[in-house]
Each structure stands twice: as C-alpha cells, then as structure tokens.
Amino acid sequence: MKILGIACSPRKGQTTYKALSICLASAKKIDNSIDTELIELAGLDIRPCVDCRKCKNELNCSIEDDFPQLISRLADKDVAGMIIGSPVYLGSMTAQCKAFLDRCVMFRRNDWIFRNRVAGVLTVGGIRNGGQELTIQAIQAACFCHDMICVSDGRSTAHFGAALWSGHPDGIENDTIGIETAQNLGKRVAELACRLTK
Secondary structure (H helix, E strand, O other): OEEEEEEOOOOOOOHHHHHHHHHHHHHHOOOOOOEEEEEEOOOOOOOOOOOOOHHHOOOOOOOOOOOHHHHHHHHOOOEEEEEEEEEOEOOEOOHHHHHHHHHOHHHHHOOOOOOOOEEEEEEEEOOOOOOHHHHHHHHHHHHHHOOOEEOOOOOOOOOOOEEEEOOOOOOHHHOHHHHHHHHHHHHHHHHHHHHHHO
C-alpha cells in the first residue's frame, strides 16, 4: 500500500515539502506495509488544462509538458491515499496546485481511478490565520469531484486538515500546533487507508 504526498509549492524543498515530509513520516508509523512517496511540483512545467478531451478515453494528454511523467505514479493501483500540500497564495492554493488538480481530470474520466482513495490536505500560510482552512476546502472540493474520501487531521486536533505557519519566528519546525496537525493528518490518512484496503 502506498500513500502519495504532492507538494504544490513553486519552491523546491521549502516549508510545504518539510511539512509533507513530517506528515508522511507519521503515516508510515501506522503500519510497516505502508510505502510513501513525495512528489514535488517545483521545477516541473505543468500547464493548465485546456479541456481538449484527449484524455476522455485514455490516460493521455495533448499538452506537451511534464505532467505525463506523473501519470503512472498517480494511477498506480497500490496508491490508497494522497496528501496534497499547498502554500497559501492570496487566500487560496498556488497556481501549480490548481493546474495539477485540473489536469487530474483524466483520472476521473478513465474509470474514476482516484475513487475511494483517502485524501488529506495540508496547507502552509505566511501567518497563523492566513487562509489555510479556505485553501484546504478548495483542494478538498477537487478531491470530492473524484469521489475520494476526505479526512480531517483526526484526533486530537480534528479540523479540516493540517494547517501550518511558515512565518513562525523560530521556523516551521517550531510551529508545534501546525506540526501536530501534520502528524495527525498523516496518521489519519494511513489509519483509514489501512482499514479500507484490508
């Protein structure tokens, strides 16, 4: 069983990547059968969907960019959970995240490949209350369109998902509240994925 993390930041290896790494490490602790993989969109050329409909009956796209290299990893039948992470840009997800989610329409059009996968969402904002929950809900809306099973960050925090603060004076590593939500989200995604696959 595999859980994918998708880091939708335009900046490689920064706070969204670090937060997702913490989240996936927590998921891995739930069961030794869990494999995790973190995909970074930073540095990839992923353009917006143009609704050409080439993907209507096959996992293929007319746009010549880097998205096709992700298709087999996203379609992998071993993937039971996905955790999508985005920084908050002007109260919502990044352009990279939106383009990625729109291009994933091919998995809906081809036998609902993401259906029944567990979905978790993680966001990182520049301030404590910088639009993290609104961004989580926008990403969850796309997950619902795939008939995925969206989860909260679970007990004991149990809200919309993981919400971290990149502007913490001592760095994201010392955002104890945010780190707890990231750990809880990873745990919750893994727990439910294990239940659904057994």
